[in-house]
Amino acid sequence: MLADFNFRVIFEYLPLFLTGLRATFLISIVSIALALCTGIIACACRISPARVLKYPAIAYIEIIRSTPLLVQIYFLYFGLPTLGVRIPEIQTGILALMLNSGAYIAEIIRAGINSVDEGQLEAGISSGLNYVQRMRFIILPQALGVTIPPLLGQAIVLVKDSALLSLISVAELTRSGQLMTSERFMPTEAFFTVAFFYMCIYFVLKALAEWSQKKLIFREAY
Amino acid sequence: MMAFYFSRLMEIFPFFLKGLWMTVQIAFISLFTCTVLGFFLGIFRSGQNRFLKWFIGVYVSFVRGTPFVVQVFIIFFILPEWGIQLEAFPAALLAMAIMGSAFICEIVAGGISSIPKGQWEAAASSGLTMTQQLRLVILPQAMKVILPPLVGQYVLLIKDTSVVSVIGVMELTRVGWVTVVRIPEGLMVFSLVGILYFVISYPLILLSNYLERRMAV
Numbered sequence: 001m002l003a004d005f006n007f008r009v010i011f012e013y014l015p016l017f018l019t020g021l022r023a024t025f026l027i028s029i030v031s032i033a034l035a036l037c038t039g040i041i042a043c044a045c046r047i048s049p050a051r052v053l054k055y056p057a058i059a060y061i062e063i064i065r066s067t068p069l070l071v072q073i074y075f076l077y078f079g080l081p082t083l084g085v086r087i088p089e090i091q092t093g094i095l096a097l098m099l100n101s102g103a104y105i106a107e108i109i110r111a112g113i114n115s116v117d118e119g120q121l122e123a124g125i126s127s128g129l130n131y132v133q134r135m136r137f138i139i140l141p142q143a144l145g146v147t148i149p150p151l152l153g154q155a156i157v158l159v160k161d162s163a164l165l166s167l168i169s170v171a172e173l174t175r176s177g178q179l180m181t182s183e184r185f186m187p188t189e190a191f192f193t194v195a196f197f198y199m200c201i202y203f204v205l206k207a208l209a210e211w212s213q214k215k216l217i218f219r220e221a222y
Numbered sequence: 223m224m225a226f227y228f229s230r231l232m233e234i235f236p237f238f239l240k241g242l243w244m245t246v247q248i249a250f251i252s253l254f255t256c257t258v259l260g261f262f263l264g265i266f267r268s269g270q271n272r273f274l275k276w277f278i279g280v281y282v283s284f285v286r287g288t289p290f291v292v293q294v295f296i297i298f299f300i301l302p303e304w305g306i307q308l309e310a311f312p313a314a315l316l317a318m319a320i321m322g323s324a325f326i327c328e329i330v331a332g333g334i335s336s337i338p339k340g341q342w343e344a345a346a347s348s349g350l351t352m353t354q355q356l357r358l359v360i361l362p363q364a365m366k367v368i369l370p371p372l373v374g375q376y377v378l379l380i381k382d383t384s385v386v387s388v389i390g391v392m393e394l395t396r397v398g399w400v401t402v403v404r405i406p407e408g409l410m411v412f413s414l415v416g417i418l419y420f421v422i423s424y425p426l427i428l429l430s431n432y433l434e435r436r437m438a439v
Binding site for chain 2 (some may be wrong): 009071075077083098174178199
């Protein structure tokens with residue numbers, strides 16, 4: 001089975017895999033940063049009492065959560081040109097990842113804010129803090145601790161989701177595997193190498209998530 | 223032009239329904255197999271056998287650490303190299319079963335480990351066998367912890383069935399992909415695909431929200 005696993009070819013194709021890995025890195029980092037911004041804005045709209053903000057935010061979050069990412073990617077990839085918007089595939093992909101993860105991040109942040117006890121808010125009000133001060137000094141510092149582990153979980157999901165961009169021919173890690181398969185027809189070597197690189201990213205992020213979780217428990221006990 | 227494409231799209235709507243039916247079939251079969259496999263794996267994961275625990279742990283990390291597309295490619299391209307010929311549909315089901323059961327395994331193991339040790343001891347000292355302890359004492363209590371994330375996972379699994387379109391299974395996403403070549407209105411075609419996914423996954427999202435509220439202690 002794996003007896004004739006050809007390492008030589010893998011080494012030959014290593015530069016291709018490394019460029020793919022770099023692209024996956026860049027795409028993930030840019031998308032997670034943008035998704036964080038989207039998520040914060042969407043969450044702020046979601047919890048705001050103003051209906052014009054609240055209902056569009058709910059619609060956005062629910063639509064994203066109930067349709068597959070691949071459909072969202074294709075929607076933008078095939079849909080944007082019909083609107084006259086022509087951008088490179090990689091930007092379409094980042095846009096899709098941003099919108100997708102943004103909705104999940106909005107829900108994570110909302111859960112974090114909801115996890116802060118009502119009494120804390122009341123204590124803030126009776127200390128004479130205004131809305132911004134209450135958010136700044138009471139709600140957010142506590143909510144942030146709760147949200148960081150699931151946010152890292154979402155980062156793991158996003159890195160894995162970025163593999164779907166290979167289907168709109170963005171040259172990232174999975175695409176490198178596909179290219180090598182089509183050139184050499186060695187799918188075993190190609191896709192196990194791809195899987196190996198993803199596993200590396202996964203273990204680093206997972207260790208980070210577990211570490212932050214430990215920190216969080218410490219904070220709660222404190 | 224829009225109106226013309228719209229009427230064309232309505233003409234081939236039955237094609238979309240066929241795709242939807244395929245998606246529902248894949249989703250239903252894989253939800254079932256994933257649940258059964260996931261529960262077995264989860265129970266062994268939280269059991270006593272060290273080797274089995276380690277083995278399941280490796281399996282779960284491999285599945286959770288790699289993208290589902292890569293897993294689908296591995297199954298679809300690599301099994302033939304090893305002399306196992308699979309059609310696209312069974313390959314899709316296999317990929318879904320492998321992926322889903324690993325995620326459900328983690329949920330089940332988490333639920334079982336949330337039950338205090340005293341419950342096991344009490345059940346054992348009542349003279350129940352291992353299977354009885356699990357079936358009568360531990361699992362009914364663990365279900366409260368397991369159920370909300372399990373339904374959430376079902377939603378994710380239904381959405382993940384879209385990925386098997388890459389190996390040519392004629393399900394909803396693939397139908398959209400094929401259609402958009404003939405009707406170049408990406409927004410319209412994939413809105414329709416999105417609406418059809420929404421129809422099957424939104425009720426489950428509502429159920430999962432409801433369970434989360436009800437099971438919250």
